Amino acid sequence: MRLIMIGFGNLGRAFGRSLLEKKEFLLTNYGLTPSVVAAVDEYGAAVDEGGLDVKKLLKTAEKANTVADYPARGKKGRSALEVIEEVEADLVFELTPTNIKNGEPGLTHIKKAMMAGRHVITSNKGPLVVAFRELDRLAKQKGVEFRYSGSVGGAVPVIGLAKKMLAGNMVHAIRGVLNGTTNYILTRMSKEGAPFDVVLREAQELGIAEKDPTLDIEGTDTACKITILANAVLGISAKLKDVKVVGIRRIRPEAIRLAQEAGYAVKLIGVAKRDSLEVGPKLVPVGHPLAVGGTLNAVTFETDLAREVTITGFGAGPRETSSALLGDLIDIHTALGD
Amino acid sequence: MRLIMIGFGNLGRAFGRSLLEKKEFLLTNYGLTPSVVAAVDEYGAAVDEGGLDVKKLLKTAEKANTVADYPARGKKGRSALEVIEEVEADLVFELTPTNIKNGEPGLTHIKKAMMAGRHVITSNKGPLVVAFRELDRLAKQKGVEFRYSGSVGGAVPVIGLAKKMLAGNMVHAIRGVLNGTTNYILTRMSKEGAPFDVVLREAQELGIAEKDPTLDIEGTDTACKITILANAVLGISAKLKDVKVVGIRRIRPEAIRLAQEAGYAVKLIGVAKRDSLEVGPKLVPVGHPLAVGGTLNAVTFETDLAREVTITGFGAGPRETSSALLGDLIDIHTALGD
Numbered sequence: 242m243r244l245i246m247i248g249f250g251n252l253g254r255a256f257g258r259s260l261l262e263k264k265e266f267l268l269t270n271y272g273l274t275p276s277v278v279a280a281v282d283e284y285g286a287a288v289d290e291g292g293l294d295v296k297k298l299l300k301t302a303e304k305a306n307t308v309a310d311y312p313a314r315g316k317k318g319r320s321a322l323e324v325i326e327e328v329e330a331d332l333v334f335e336l337t338p339t340n341i342k343n344g345e346p347g348l349t350h351i352k353k354a355m356m357a358g359r360h361v362i363t364s365n366k367g368p369l370v371v372a373f374r375e376l377d378r379l380a381k382q383k384g385v386e387f388r389y390s391g392s393v394g395g396a397v398p399v400i401g402l403a404k405k406m407l408a409g410n411m412v413h414a415i416r417g418v419l420n421g422t423t424n425y426i427l428t429r430m431s432k433e434g435a436p437f438d439v440v441l442r443e444a445q446e447l448g449i450a451e452k453d454p455t456l457d458i459e460g461t462d463t464a465c466k467i468t469i470l471a472n473a474v475l476g477i478s479a480k481l482k483d484v485k486v487v488g489i490r491r492i493r494p495e496a497i498r499l500a501q502e503a504g505y506a507v508k509l510i511g512v513a514k515r516d517s518l519e520v521g522p523k524l525v526p527v528g529h530p531l532a533v534g535g536t537l538n539a540v541t542f543e544t545d546l547a548r549e550v551t552i553t554g555f556g557a558g559p560r561e562t563s564s565a566l567l568g569d570l571i572d573i574h575t576a577l578g579d
Numbered sequence: 580m581r582l583i584m585i586g587f588g589n590l591g592r593a594f595g596r597s598l599l600e601k602k603e604f605l606l607t608n609y610g611l612t613p614s615v616v617a618a619v620d621e622y623g624a625a626v627d628e629g630g631l632d633v634k635k636l637l638k639t640a641e642k643a644n645t646v647a648d649y650p651a652r653g654k655k656g657r658s659a660l661e662v663i664e665e666v667e668a669d670l671v672f673e674l675t676p677t678n679i680k681n682g683e684p685g686l687t688h689i690k691k692a693m694m695a696g697r698h699v700i701t702s703n704k705g706p707l708v709v710a711f712r713e714l715d716r717l718a719k720q721k722g723v724e725f726r727y728s729g730s731v732g733g734a735v736p737v738i739g740l741a742k743k744m745l746a747g748n749m750v751h752a753i754r755g756v757l758n759g760t761t762n763y764i765l766t767r768m769s770k771e772g773a774p775f776d777v778v779l780r781e782a783q784e785l786g787i788a789e790k791d792p793t794l795d796i797e798g799t800d801t802a803c804k805i806t807i808l809a810n811a812v813l814g815i816s817a818k819l820k821d822v823k824v825v826g827i828r829r830i831r832p833e834a835i836r837l838a839q840e841a842g843y844a845v846k847l848i849g850v851a852k853r854d855s856l857e858v859g860p861k862l863v864p865v866g867h868p869l870a871v872g873g874t875l876n877a878v879t880f881e882t883d884l885a886r887e888v889t890i891t892g893f894g895a896g897p898r899e900t901s902s903a904l905l906g907d908l909i910d911i912h913t914a915l916g917d
Contacts, residue, residue, distance in 0.1 A: 259884060263747065271746075396885030398744035406736035406744065408609075409601065409905030528872045530891040537868070546597060546902035547734030547892060553868040554888035564884035567747030 242275050242574060243292075245328060245359070247321045247350050248336030249282040249308050252364065255559030256334070256566050257295050263567065273574045279328045285309025286319045290329055321346065325353045332573065334566065335363035341456075341465060341481060344371040351376055355383045362569045364391025364562050366465040370481040373472040386573045389473070391565030393419065393466045397554035398568060399540045403474040410544035412474055415513040419466040421536035421557045422450045422457040423489050423509040427522075428534040431497045431506065437490060449536060459488035460509060460520040467511035467518050474542075475515055484511075487521035500524055506532045580613050580912060581630075583666060583697070585659045585688050586674030587620040587646050590702065593897030594672070594904050595637050601905065611912045617666045619659045623647025626657065628667055659684065663691045670911065672904065673701035679794075679803060679819060682709040689714055693721045700907045702729025702900050704803040708819040711810040724914060726907035727811070731757065731804045734899035735892035736906065737878045741812040748882035750812055753851040757804040759874035759895045760788045760795040761827050761847045765860075766872040769835045769844065775828060787874060797826035798847060798858040805849035805856050812880075813853055822849075825859035838862055844870045 246253055260275055267273040276292035284307035287293055293311065301311045309318070325333055333354035337347050344367040351368050354361050361380070363369075368376060369392055380387035393399045403412055418424050422444060429440045441458070444450035456462050464484040471479040489509050497507050505524040508531065512519050525532045530551035533539045538556030541549050555561045584591055598613055605611040614630035622645035625631055631649065639649045647656070663671055671692035675685050682705040689706050692699050699718070701707075706714060707730055718725035731737045741750055756762050760782060767778045779796070782788035794800050802822040809817040827847050835845050843862040846869065850857050863870045868889035871877045876894030879887050893899045 259747070266749065267747075397888055398740065401744045402736065402740065402890075405910075406739045406906065407902070408909040409597070409605075409902055411604065528870075530868065530871055530875070530877070532866075533868055534866045539868070544902070546905065547899055550735055550890065550892035552740075552888065552890050555886050561885055564745070564747055564882070567884065568744065571746040572743075 242273065242332060242570075243278045243330040244275055245324060245330045245333045246277060246280040246336060247325070247333060248338075249280050249302055250336070250338070251559045252562055253280070253282075253334075253336045254299060254302055256336070256563045257299050259560070259563040259567055261295050267571070271571055271574060273571065275570065278330050279324045280308045280311075281319075281321045281324050282308050286321075286324050287311030288319065288324060288328055321350055322353055325350060325359070326357055330359055332360040332362065332570070335361060335365050335368070337365060339365055339465075340367040341370055341461065344368040348372055352379060355379045355385050355387070358383060358385060360386040360573055362388045362566055362573070364389065364565060366392045366469065369472070370465045370468045373469065374478050377472075386576060388569035388572060389469070390569050391562045393469050394538050394540065394552075394554070395556040395558060396561035396564040397538055397540070397552055397556055398565065399552060400470070400473050401568070401572075402550070402552050403542050407542060407544055407547055407550060410546050412542050412544050413514070414543040415467075415470050415474060415540060416531060416543070417466070417470070417511050417540035418508050418531055418533060418538055419463045419511050419540065419556065420457055420509060421538060421555070422454065423463070424533070424538070425449050425536045426458070427489060427492070427497070427507055427509065430492070430494055431501060434494045434498060436494055437492060458490055460486040463509060463511040463520045467513045467520060471513040471518055475513060477515055479518055483518050485517075485519040489522055492522055508532065580611065580670060580908075581616045581668040582613050583662060583668045583671045584615060584618040584674060585663070585671060586676075587618050587640055588674070588676070589897045590900055591618070591620075591672075591674045592637060592640055594674070594901045595633050597898070597901040597905055599633050605909070609909055609912060611909065613908065616668050617662045618646045618649075619657075619662050620646050624657045624659075624662050625649030626662060626666055659688055660691055663688060663697070664695055668697055670698040670700065670908070673699060673703050673706070675703060677703055677803075678705040679708055679799065682706040686710055690717060693717045693723050693725070696721060696723060698724040698911055700726045700904055700911070702727065702904060704730045704807065707810070708803045708806045711807065712816050715810075724911045726910060727807070728907050729900045729903035731807050732876050732878065732892070733894040733896060734902040735876055735878070735890055735894055736903065737890060738808070738811050739906070739910075740888070740890050741880050745880060745882055745885055745888060748884050750880050750882050751852070752881040753805075753808050753812060753878060754869060754881070755804070755808070755849050755876070755878035756846050756869055756871060757801045757849050757876055757878065757894065758795055758847060759876060759893070760792065761801070762871070762876070763787050763874045764796070765827060765830070765835070765845055765847065768830070768832055769839060772832045772836060774832055775830060796828055798824040801847060801849040801858045805851045805858060809851040809856055813851060815853055817856055821856050823855075823857040827860055830860055846870065
């Protein structure tokens with residue numbers, strides 16, 4: 242299968258390494274032989290319709306901080322859109338950073354790829370929170386496969402679990418700890434009794450929180466994931482602005498201590514139901530599967546037959562998200578009966 | 580799709596009710612119209628190649644405690660094996676009770692069904708722990724689909740998660756709380772400080788533990804599930820006798836209390852690795868996703884890319900297991916491209 246990779250930052254590189262590492266595994270277990278025919282980053286493109294040498298591509302990207310220096314045969318300096326339209330390929334990985342305002346440039350990349358008849362895999366939340374239905378329709382109309390497992394839960398197969406593994410069930414509600422940074426902060430506050438600002442600074446020093454942590458601590462990242470789950474699992478047509486959001490900035494150690502004394506943990510929980518979408522701090526009984534600590538993510542599906550099913554794991558990290566990208570690739574390969 | 584149901588006890592009836600309840604859902608979402616053409620229990624058979632009236636079948640079974648009184652057109656008094664061989668059908672549900680000694684009568688039912696070219700779905704652990712490889716090979720040889728999701732984890736899609744949702748991963752180890760009865764007993768012992776015998780009696784009165792609880796408390800049921808997971812997920816050829824088993828009968832409240840003070844819970848854990856299979860009481864850190872309470876089940880997969888992924892939910896109960904049976908039915912329907 243011929244792949245185009247748009248975006249070759251931390252995630253693109255981790256995925257490239259996974260492709261190398263899993264070459265034998267994919268061939269033996271699934272008869273799958275992926276060939277990266279193009280990689281594009283903000284500085285340029287590496288193109289070889291015969292298949293790029295992924296090892297060399299990774300070395301180039303790490304040394305020059307761009308794939309554009311890759312000694313390829315193809316015409317240089319092509320933009321992502323030119324590559325998507327001109328390079329013969331079966332599937333496009335859209336791995337550029339999330340932009341929740343208008344979904345760009347990911348949104349246009351995905352649309353162009355679908356218009357060109359290419360399957361699409363992405364972990365980019367931007368295009369999904371602004372145009373989920375539009376992209377879903379376009380994929381169907383063009384007869385291409387569209388997967389986005391990595392956009393929610395990182396390595397934790399949240400969407401697939403609900404759509405495929407609980408296929409006989411009606412999902413009534415989804416509740417989740419969907420942001421590792423805020424979960425880390427709340428866990429540390431509860432263990433140390435320290436105030437929010439102190440723990441946030443510690444998390445930033447450890448690289449768990451970003452320099453500008455706004456999207457995480459204000460609950461926006463969780464709201465993005467709730468929007469995607471509402472569309473993908475509950476089948477409702479929701480956008481980011483439909484989610485009522487409260488963040489964790491105002492939570493004080495005393496509140497956490499009181500909750501603890503009563504047998505509860507304070508967690509930033511996203512909730513998706515057919516008639517309401519919200520994100521906010523909630524009390525979760527200690528011992529409940531959602532009461533996970535550290536940077537873990539956990540999502541509970543409330544269903545009719547299976548009752549509550551919860552899945553837990555590491556929701557972020559390039560290597561973990563590669564697990565989702567690879568799973569999507571195998572899933573499309575299998576769906577196509579290749 | 581024409582279905583034969585072998586076994587029509589609590590599970591068979593719950594599944595029958597799910598089929599009625601989900602008729603519209605299956606048609607709308609999957610274009611699936613299941614038709615039960617035969618149901619067999621230990622007293623006889625109800626057969627109608629045009630499709631039994633499932634509502635009437637359920638009423639008959641509840642009133643007469645057998646399906647044999649169903650006013651069907653077909654020849655009466657046929658055995659399960661005769662029905663499997665003679666009645667035109669696409670798929671056989673094998674839902675008789677588990678027999679871990681020799682897998683019978685389920686094992687012969689499944690083999691005959693496969694020989695007759697029928698797909699098979701079962702939640703019966705017996706045939707799987709004595710002849711997993713043989714059945715897996717026979718299904719492939721006969722070109723039929725074989726699913727057994729309900730045999731491990733009840734409503735919790737443990738096997739599907741590992742095989743499909745973590746498809747890009749190598750699973751190194753599986754650790755699980757796989758028996759609701761023992762988890763209930765250990766949870767109560769930890770909360771009340773009460774001795775094993777007292778809590779076991781309480782669990783029996785509540786219907787959570789069986790009159791003869793040996794298979795649960797000696798760890799045999801957990802060992803069965805570890806055997807199935809080892810075969811299905813790790814791909815090794817294991818039988819029940821390969822699992823080293825220690826039960827929970829000798830655990831004393833003092834041991835649980837000491838563990839608690841050190842921040843641990845005592846859980847009956849099954850572990851499957853490529854070079855060892857075992858079941859026994861283990862210490863699990865409080866806050867770890869495996870440290871679930873009550874009758875919950877939880878399974879952690881240790882993988883290369885996704886690291887640890889845990890799934891949690893209700894591992895037993897006829898309605899919950901129906902969720903797995905229905906999921907397998909949809910999965911086969913989808914795999915066949917019907």
